[in-house]
Amino acid sequence: MDTFSFLIDGFALAIQPANLIYAAIGVLIGTAVGVLPGIGPALTVALLLPVTFKLDPGGSIIMFAGIYYGGMYGGSTTAILLNAPGESASVVTALEGNKMARAGRGGPALATAAIGSFVAALVATAGLAVLAPYLVKIAVKFGPWDYFGLMLIAFVTVSATFGSSPLRGLTSLAFGLWLGLMGIDQLTGQARLTFGVPGLLDGVEVTTLAVGLFAIGEAFFVASRHLYKPEKPIPVKGSIWMTREDWKRSWKPWLRGTVIGFPIGALPAGGAEIPTFLSYTIERKLSSKPEEFGRGAIEGVAGPEAANNASAAGTLVPLLTLGLPTSATAAVMLAGFQQYNIQPGPLLFTQHADLVWGLVASLFIANVMLLVLNLPLVGIWVKLLKIPLPWLYAGILVFASMGTLAANPSVTELLLLTGFGVVGFVMRRYDYPIAPAVVGLILGPLADSALRRSLQMSLGDPMILVQHPSSAIMIGIAVVALVAPFVFRGLAKFRQDED
Amino acid sequence: MTQKTLRIPNRPTAMIAVVLFAIAFITYWDASHMKVRATYGMSASAASYFVAILFVVLAIGHLISAFKPSDIEVESADWMAVGWIGFALAGLIGSIWLGGGFIPGSTLLFALTARAFGRKALLVDLCLGAVIGVFVFLLFNKLLTLALPQGPLERLF
Amino acid sequence: MRNYFKLGILAAVVGGTLGLGTLQASSQDLELTIMAPAGAGGGWDSASRSMQEAMMASGNAKSVQVINVPGAGGTVGLAQFIGSAKGSSNQLFVAGITLVGASISNQSPVDLTEVTPIARLTGxxxxxxxxxxxxxxxxxxxxxxxxxxxxxxxxxxxxxxxxxxxxxxxxxxxxxxxxxxxxxxxxxxxxxxxxxxxxxxxxxxxxxxxxxxxxxxxxxxxxxxxxxxxxxxxxxxxxxxxxGLDIELVNWRGVFAGPGVEGADLDALKSAVEKTVKSAEWQAILKARGWTDYYAPSDEFKAFIGSETERVKTILTSIGLAN
Incomplete structure (x- = not known):
């Protein structure tokens, strides 16, 4: 039972004044870089990692933890304020968050994101400390068939974002699936829908699609109607802090998001996107004001943001216990750990317990620091929306294209971004929901390869999907979730007819 | 093929149906030309065929709803403004394609987008755009060591 | 308003300068650009950035900039490098066996035999x-x-x-x-x-x-x-x-210069890389990263690229990924 004494040692190190300053610097520069559209936490950490090398190991781990949390939070800030998610996991945050920001509720949206992230990271980091060795044993048992079941559940939940028309929602989803086909197939090396363009061989980047559809599509749309329906975002309406009601509506989504995000994040191929979709769907179902969804419901920010951060802590489970990076951010973190001579893997917890708990303590401290520094900044961030409309959109376009160029400096990528902007405009104009397209692009390739891996391992026998109880249960849940609404509607109609 | 006597009440939806058919066809064509086959289980083409079928179904759905009155109200659009933004993005792409670099491109992008939203002070916006462009370029190339596209202007730094 | 936004970025600038400013080390006057044909964080990127670090720390170059051109297993970056680095005395390219395979299976019009091998680094x-x-x-x-x-x-x-x-x-x-x-x-x-x-x-x-x-x-x-x-x-x-199995396969990485680099330019690059590889700084990086030294000088590396390309092609054909 050395865990806690190690943790206490870790804290003793982390709260030295110099280290607190490193944590603060890390959080600030992490936020400042992460806030640039198109630059997600992975890139932020990769870019700023060299900065930390100059410090002593203790200070550098702490600064690193600060950069990581700052980058995560910076990503959701752009999603909420500018509708330009920097990473796929903040796409859901943009859905409700940006609506809130436009209605003058950017303050509460940013605050619930920050506090939700804090709560989730706190609970999940504690979960990491206690559960990691057990969780990982379950996680590696997850076969391709189980992932396929999980994807099916995720697909069914997407319908929550369909809006008024299932036909248009499905079309948007299909567009995403179609884009997901593009590029080299991971399993066989076959190129799909690349038309001989080398720039397409790697497929479509989720952030390019999201920034194109959300930010650029919106610039087109707002410009097209500003003569007829001048639309000016309201920077601040009411308090910039969360009201009592906001708190009441936020705390349960925070906890539910955490519970969903952490275990899925701990799966070797779970990722951060699926928990955010699941959380959004659940909050929408459970909300006392479901009519606000799509117009700026605070639950729709609180839950997914908590899920995102909890899953980020979840990815540390396979990373620390197996040395297995399961996300881009985790891969960069692995490089960071190696720099500090922490070699994640099965022996880490026994051989270098002090380092692990030092890291965990740093994560706690950085997390607190993030809250302390960023809550006061909320008031400043929301004032971004006071910039005159022409400059605001001009700036969004410059920063959005810059983020895309920084990640991949190619004309093909810019053409794709612009193309998606035009598609986003058409979709908005004719009332097609945008989120399903992004979801399709994320889930499509995952579901495709999970199914095909399953069938490859069974030599083509589809029964493998139901022979394993876990996957059979998940596929069952997906089918029930898909069919139940129709059945209930039918039953209700039947009763009405009887009366 | 377009029958003049037949009135389609919802033209945009009919157009989209045509686009969806086209996508379905392209996807099917692409899948049928794939050479690499999986030795066991399904090949990469299976998902393509699935998506192609999905698009056909959706296209038929659109076609049916094109003959019903539209359930959404499409507002009139300021096509000039849309054109300006298209022009702005083309400016950026052109500048990078032709080796003009990031700063002139983002200057054009900024000024022309501002124009789309009705600003007439083009010169001021060009200056502002250039300042932002230089600032972003220096931030990225010098501090973050991320290489943004360089033209003659950027090489001076 | 705007100023606040800039303030935030300014904090980043100041913070960044603190850290990165100290990276500069002066010595020889080579000003190099290394292209990593992959995104930030991957194997080629870390090899490029390690090379950058070692070259500057060991004083074999005045400044080194890494640019990432990801795409299609490195073939996108390779095509761009062949276009831009022809005869250039200050551009390097880091790649490895995966790029050999990717050029073949993607039917890329360019491959590694078109650039000038400088040195094989790790394996x-x-x-x-x-x-x-x-x-x-x-x-x-x-x-x-x-x-x-x-x-x-x-x-x-x-x-x-x-x-x-x-x-x-x-x-x-x-x-x-x-x-x-x-x-x-x-x-x-x-x-x-x-x-x-x-x-x-x-x-x-x-x-x-x-x-x-x-x-x-x-x-x-x-x-x-x-x-x-x-x-x-x-x-x-x-x-x-x-x-008892006659199989050897090493996941090697090496560094290349552009096509048509010759004479004094080539010698300068070769000697800078060679001195870097033999430096204590590079050896320390190998150790820290767990990489195995697999150094081979330019000529040997050139022959190696030729034989490796043939070999990979044969194998990929036998598993149906190339024809």
Whole structure:
């Protein structure tokens, strides 16, 4: 039972004044870089990692933890304020968050994101400390068939974002699936829908699609109607802090998001996107004001943001216990750990317990620091929306294209971004929901390869999907979730007819 | 093929149906030309065929709803403004394609987008755009060591 | 308003300068650009950035900038490099065996024989493993299992056509089975395939040794062989060559200059890289990263690229990924 004494040692190190300053610097520069559209936490950490090398190991781990949390939070800030998610996991945050920001509720949206992230990271980091060795044993048992079941559940939940028309929602989803086909197939090396363009061989980047559809599509749309329906975002309406009601509506989504995000994040191929979709769907179902969804419901920010951060802590489970990076951010973190001579893997917890708990303590401290520094900044961030409309959109376009160029400096990528902007405009104009397209692009390739891996391992026998109880249960849940609404509607109609 | 006597009440939806058919066809064509086959289980083409079928179904759905009155109200659009933004993005792409670099491109992008939203002070916006462009370029190339596209202007730094 | 926004960025600028400013080290006046044909964080990127660090710290270059051009297994970056670095005295390119395979399987119009090899840098061994409770105890057992039923022998490893896949195909062929019948389940990297190994969903797995080292040492995976030609200190598993199989495959990385770089320009680049590789700084990086030194000077590396390209092509053709 050395865990806690190690943790206490870790804290003793982390709260030295110099280290607190490193944590603060890390959080600030992490936020400042992460806030640039198109630059997600992975890139932020990769870019700023060299900065930390100059410090002593203790200070550098702490600064690193600060950069990581700052980058995560910076990503959701752009999603909420500018509708330009920097990473796929903040796409859901943009859905409700940006609506809130436009209605003058950017303050509460940013605050619930920050506090939700804090709560989730706190609970999940504690979960990491206690559960990691057990969780990982379950996680590696997850076969391709189980992932396929999980994807099916995720697909069914997407319908929550369909809006008024299932036909248009499905079309948007299909567009995403179609884009997901593009590029080299991971399993066989076959190129799909690349038309001989080398720039397409790697497929479509989720952030390019999201920034194109959300930010650029919106610039087109707002410009097209500003003569007829001048639309000016309201920077601040009411308090910039969360009201009592906001708190009441936020705390349960925070906890539910955490519970969903952490275990899925701990799966070797779970990722951060699926928990955010699941959380959004659940909050929408459970909300006392479901009519606000799509117009700026605070639950729709609180839950997914908590899920995102909890899953980020979840990815540390396979990373620390197996040395297995399961996300881009985790891969960069692995490089960071190696720099500090922490070699994640099965022996880490026994051989270098002090380092692990030092890291965990740093994560706690950085997390607190993030809250302390960023809550006061909320008031400043929301004032971004006071910039005159022409400059605001001009700036969004410059920063959005810059983020895309920084990640991949190619004309093909810019053409794709612009193309998606035009598609986003058409979709908005004719009332097609945008989120399903992004979801399709994320889930499509995952579901495709999970199914095909399953069938490859069974030599083509589809029964493998139901022979394993876990996957059979998940596929069952997906089918029930898909069919139940129709059945209930039918039953209700039947009763009405009887009366 | 377009029958003049037949009135389609919802033209945009009919157009989209045509686009969806086209996508379905392209996807099917692409899948049928794939050479690499999986030795066991399904090949990469299976998902393509699935998506192609999905698009056909959706296209038929659109076609049916094109003959019903539209359930959404499409507002009139300021096509000039849309054109300006298209022009702005083309400016950026052109500048990078032709080796003009990031700063002139983002200057054009900024000024022309501002124009789309009705600003007439083009010169001021060009200056502002250039300042932002230089600032972003220096931030990225010098501090973050991320290489943004360089033209003659950027090489001076 | 705006100013506040700038203030935030300014904080980043100041913070960044603090850290990065100290990276500068002055000495020789080479001002280099290294292109990594992959995104930030991957293997080629870290090799490029390590080279950057070592060249500047050892004083063999005045400044080094790394640019990332990701795409299509490196072929996008290679095409761009061939266009932009023709005859250039200050541009380098870092790549490895995966790019050889990608040029072939993507039917790319360019390949590594078109650029000027400067030096081979590192070469990491691949490892063949089975789950700890597998009845397969040795390479011979594995070969017998493959021979008995090649279809139910499920391999896991990195992406299709990569070094892992090639090694699995070579072993299958050596067992006397048809390599085109291999049941190789590709994952996006050593991480995901590791989970499949630990979960017991596969018969055997291939990965870079370093990626699975922890599980091998802890006994969660049983290493049967490494693909390096000689035994490596600290690695218990024996080379395939020592176990009677004439197979060697090394995940090498090297550095190249543009096409048509000759004379004094080429010599300057060669000597800068050579001095860097022999420096204490580079050796320290190899150690910290767990990379195996596989240095070869320009001429030897050039011949190596030629033979490697031929070999990879033959194997990829036999598994149906090239024609």
């Amino acid at each position: 990491d061994p691949l490892v063949i493993v089975v789950p700890k409770d597998s009845p397969i105890k040795s390479m011979d057992d594995l070969l017998a299992t493959i021979k008995k039923d090649v279809a139910t022998t499920i391999w896991v490893g990195g992406s299709a056509g990569g070094a892992d896949h090639i090694l699995a195909a070579l072993v299958t062929k050596a067992a006397g089975a048809d390599p085109s019948k291999i049941n190789y389940v590709a994952y996006s990297g050593g991480g995901e395939s590791l989970a499949a190994m630990l979960g017991g969903q596969a018969t055997a797995g291939v990965s870079g040794y370093g990626e699975w080292e922890g599980q091998i040492k802890s006994g969660d995976l049983r290493a049967l062989a490494i693909s390096y030609p000689e035994p490596i200190e600290g690695i218990e598993a024996k080379p395939l060559k020592a176990q």
